[in-house]
Amino acid sequence: MSASHDVLLGIDVGTSSVKVVAITTSGTVLGDHSVAYETTTPRPGWAEQDAAAWWRAIGEATRALLARVEERGPSTVVGIGLSGQMHTFVLLDDDDRPLRPAITWMDTRGEGLLEDARRRVAEADLAQQLANPVVLGLTLLPLTWLAAHEPNVLARAATLLLAKDYVRMRLTGEKGSEPTDASATLLFDVAARAWSDATVAAFGLPRGMLPTLGESATVAGTLRDEAAEHLGLRPGIPVAFGAGDQQAAAVGMGSVRAGQVQLTVGTGAQVLAVRDRVVADVSGRLHAFCHVRGWITQASVNNAGSALAWVCNLLGVGWNDVYAGLGRGVGGPVFVPYLTGERTPLMKGHARGAWIGLSSEHTSSDLARAAGEGVVAAIAEAIGTVVETRTWRGALRVAGGGMGHATFAQALADASGLPIEVRETHEASGVGAALLAGVAVGAFGGLDEAAALAPERIAAEYQPDPAQHEGWAARRATLRELDAIGFHEVAERTRSDRRVRTIR
Incomplete structure (x- = not known):
């Protein structure tokens, strides 16, 4: 780049690392950078992550990427989008601090509660709303495990946030989610694109901890001062709601x-x-x-x-x-x-x-x-x-x-x-998150225009x-x-x- 270019950032909170991608508003991928973090297994079947590690990795990855982008010429970041590992969640107290490590989609501690969960879904006639099999990996089962084994934690939980939603809260101060991620929790009416109050009631979970919903390609808030310093950016940059990693990858692949x-x-x-x-x-x-x-x-x-x-x-x-x-x-x-x-x-x-x-x-x-x-x-x-x-x-x-x-x-x-x-495609989820940010800030005329900018080059073809x-x-x-x-x-x-x- 020679003249100044507007840049969109996509932050993907993955299972093993955070990946930050930078693209121009014409869809050109400028680069990406990854920083890894650990998944801990304190007991057999458990799989947890430290939400603070996500935040540290995002700061490191963003600063490293921006330094490389600046080497190509002046640029201005005009929007930030998010994607993240689905089903993984963190519970926050009234001061927005994590009450315990995040439980990831790989966690199987709720296995012994599966039959009871399936019975409750059948008795409350929830199958049509949930539109998904009641299985491990989705958010509901570890939540029911917490209700049984760590009730004090659940009682103190003011907010439940999925991985990317927690990061967005750290970026903007605003708590929320959106349908792509929320629909993968088994707490959601998939057709209505809304939380399932009936499911929450059937499992005796606190309804107030579920955040308000926005749409993926809309602005959720703007970058606050503390977060801007952490990332090496200016305050006030719009941050989009974003999407779960698979749906963001779909946008990133058109x-x-x-x-x-x-x-x-x-x-x-x-x-x-x-x-x-x-x-x-x-x-x-x-x-x-x-x-x-x-x-x-x-x-x-x-x-x-x-x-x-x-x-x-x-x-x-x-x-x-x-x-x-x-x-x-x-x-x-x-x-x-x-x-x-x-x-x-x-x-x-x-x-x-x-x-x-x-x-x-x-x-x-x-x-x-x-x-x-x-x-x-x-x-x-x-x-x-x-x-x-x-x-x-x-x-x-x-x-x-x-x-x-x-x-x-x-x-x-x-x-x-x-x-x-x-x-x-370089880091399809990150590219998709950046494209969603572009829609949110008006850099593109809509989702179809953004998806049309997704990298279309076929690197290789294979016939069976x-x-x-x-x-x-x-x-x-x-x-x-x-x-x-x-x-x-x-x-x-x-x-x-x-x-x-x-x-x-």
């Missing part, structure tokens, strides 16, 4: 019209189909959430990059070792990747992982290869559930994580039997190889068969027995 379908792969993997109406999945394998306009059908996979990162750390191998194995065809041991339970297609928080079919001849390379195959097969299973809804129009747009590696992308095309277009598809179909069938014979239930009983012996 997916805002009914019939468009995309896949993003990161810590987890999500297949998202844009809809013009709410369609609840009667099989209970898919989610129905609000989009920034309209709605989405979403398949959610908990164990993608997170499972592979665990394998690499355990075996002492690199990511390239995992990818290299995928280029040799399907075969050898089977890896069941459900290390933290699984949503689509199982919807079982107690599902667990394993290597199966091992012999003394197998090496760490064989285990790494099996891990890659297991994750690809699980993602392909999720894609298959969305294909069955017959909402498909056009190509599968793909971005994120290993999709930049040719062998991983080809394996996914072979396993799903679908052609794949890998979009050249029929010769490989049969092997992948068998690997996918193995995951289904293990579930059908009760593998996960047996594994859970083993874990329960071990816990009992430890307690004694």
